[in-house]
Amino acid sequence: MDVHQPDQYPRQASAELGVTERTRHRRLREQGSTRVADLDAILRGGFVCHLGVVVDGTPIVVPTVYGVDFATRTLFVHGSVASRSIVRAPEAEVCVTVTHIDGLVLARSVFEHGVNYRSAMVYAVPRLITDGDELLHGLKVLTEHCAPGQWDYARRPNSKEMAATSLLALPLDEASVKTASGPPDDAEGPDGELGLWAGVVPVRTSFGAPEADPALPAGIPVPGHVAALGGGTPGS
Amino acid sequence: MDVHQPDQYPRQASAELGVTERTRHRRLREQGSTRVADLDAILRGGFVCHLGVVVDGTPIVVPTVYGVDFATRTLFVHGSVASRSIVRAPEAEVCVTVTHIDGLVLARSVFEHGVNYRSAMVYAVPRLITDGDELLHGLKVLTEHCAPGQWDYARRPNSKEMAATSLLALPLDEASVKTASGPPDDAEGPDGELGLWAGVVPVRTSFGAPEADPALPAGIPVPGHVAALGGGTPGS
Known part of the structure; x- marks a missing residue:
């Protein structure tokens, strides 16, 4: 499977994400989206992602900080664990997942229980940033993504600190966006007549x-x- | 690297996690823990994990629901994406990461910025549950983990629903626990004399x-x- 096929999500601004084999939505319970605006809203709404890399054949999932340059459609991810794996396998793809939990869905039947969430999975071959100007730009994007205004307030990194910083750049070319929302789905049919409470316990961050x-x-x-x-x- | 070496975290109750090559803590900024109580507290404190599997050589990181049977030290993870990869590679390890974000650390220098968090990464070869009794037990554990009392309240799964459910069992044998907490670390030295505000913006879920x-x-x-x-x- 070559994921970098022509029908992938184009880097230049398009309202729709391209669909590749693994970003096609399969499950009924999950609502997929191919809208770039939905991807961007999920990325804007957080600052910690889960970065998945393969080390010695085993997946490693590390929480780390990210930021997005929406002008160039570039995802910057902080990561020393990942940088080690990238040095060893520079052509290897990674997966960056950003998830927001919105609620616990308590249905009448255990089977229909679930979670309301918004999630974006970005697939890309990351590039370890070595150029000083690009590193400074990436750190600015990341800092401003987490706390707008902080880049101009805090002391910026010096060359020694920059040398000790591992920052990855990933193109936002291929992504899978999934959401689940609303009440449980078993009000109709015999389960709706059990007289059981059903609803959502919202989760707020x-x-x-x-x-x-x-x-x-x-x-x-x-x-x-x-x-x-x-x-x-x-x-x- | 054989991760299933004798010094790994033993399944039977021990207060200390064993340390393997990849769960040894390397970075200064992160505080590692080998206490089973710390692992358990992190697992108890959430219900959504990020499950990393390898599909066609690429890591895929999927948010999914989990529950823990602390008596048998078994992690149950809901997952159809993962189950497909397990059928194809039954001996492959996965990584299950549970992360709690506690705060955004705003330091005087950009370099010392960070996130306060508690995170557990569990490595294991998952087993797809096929036995009906075990599946029912696993679903009970998962349901009670998310919403204690709900298993006895809601309608339990019937055989058709059980057949449509993919549940994985993972032994809690090897885990890496990392936390970061407290204020930023640059009060001493020249940065402390810049007259800049520094502190933590707490994140609450x-x-x-x-x-x-x-x-x-x-x-x-x-x-x-x-x-x-x-x-x-x-x-x-």
């Missing part, structure tokens, strides 16, 4: 109020761009 | 109030075990 470093000297205020995060949800 | 299926007839109350979830955090 949000930022709390910023907590200052205990070592912070008195009189340094929480900057506005940090205060703005408190109470909100990542990416909003 | 919690259950909201249960939302009834709009198709639910009037007069069916939210059962106590479901109401008990609202406002709490998964696994607490």
Whole structure:
């Protein structure tokens, strides 16, 4: 299976994701999307992904921080574990999955239980960034993705720190977007007559109020761009 | 590298996880743990994992639901994508990662930025459950892990539904537990004198109030075990 076939999701802005063999949606319960806007919304809504790489034939799934340059459709992923595997197998594909959990779906029947979620799986051959300018750009994208305004506020990395940083660049060329939402699906039929409660227990992820470093000297205020995060949800 | 070496995490209750080559903690910023109690707390605290399997040489990372039988140290993972890969490669290892995000760490320097998290990576050769009794047990464990009390409340799966269910069993024999917590690490030295705010923006994940299926007839109350979830955090 060659995933880099002509019908893949084109890098230049298109409203639709291309469909490859493994991003075709198969299961009924899951709703797939081929809309680029849906992919982008999922990527915007978080800052931790799960990066899957193969090491000695075994998959390793590592949580790590990411950021997206939507102008160039590039996903930047922080990762020293991954960089080691990339040095050993520079042509190997990885999978980057970003998932938001929205609710626990409690149905009348155990079989119809599930989770409401939004998930994007990006497949790509990652490139370990070695160029200094590109590394600085990638770190800016990543920092601004996590906390907009922080790149101009904090001290930027020096050359020694840059040399100690592993950053991967992945083209957003191929992705599988899946979501599940809404109430359980067994209101009709005999299960609907069991007299059982059914519904969704929502799951919410949000930022709390910023907590200052205990070592912070008195009189340094929480900057506005940090205060703005408190109470909100990542990416909003 | 043979990961099933004698010094691995023993299945029978031990307070310490064994250390294998790939679960040895390497990075300074990350705190590793070999305590079984830390692994169990992370597994208890969630219900969605990221399952990594290798398909045609490429890693695929799928979010899916899990549950743990702590008595037999067995991880049950729901998964049709994985089951297809297991049928094709029954001896292949998978990686199951459970991650909790606790905060965004905003340091004085970009280099010291990070994420507070708790993460467990479980490596195992999964077994696709085919025995009916074991499947029923696994589904009970998974259901009770997600929503304690729900197994006795909801209608249990019939034989047709069981046949349509893919459940994997993984021994909790080898795991890597990593956490990061606390304030940023650059209060000392010249960065501490920049006069910049530094701290943590906490990230909180919690259950909201249960939302009834709009198709639910009037007069069916939210059962106590479901109401008990609202406002709490998964696994607490």
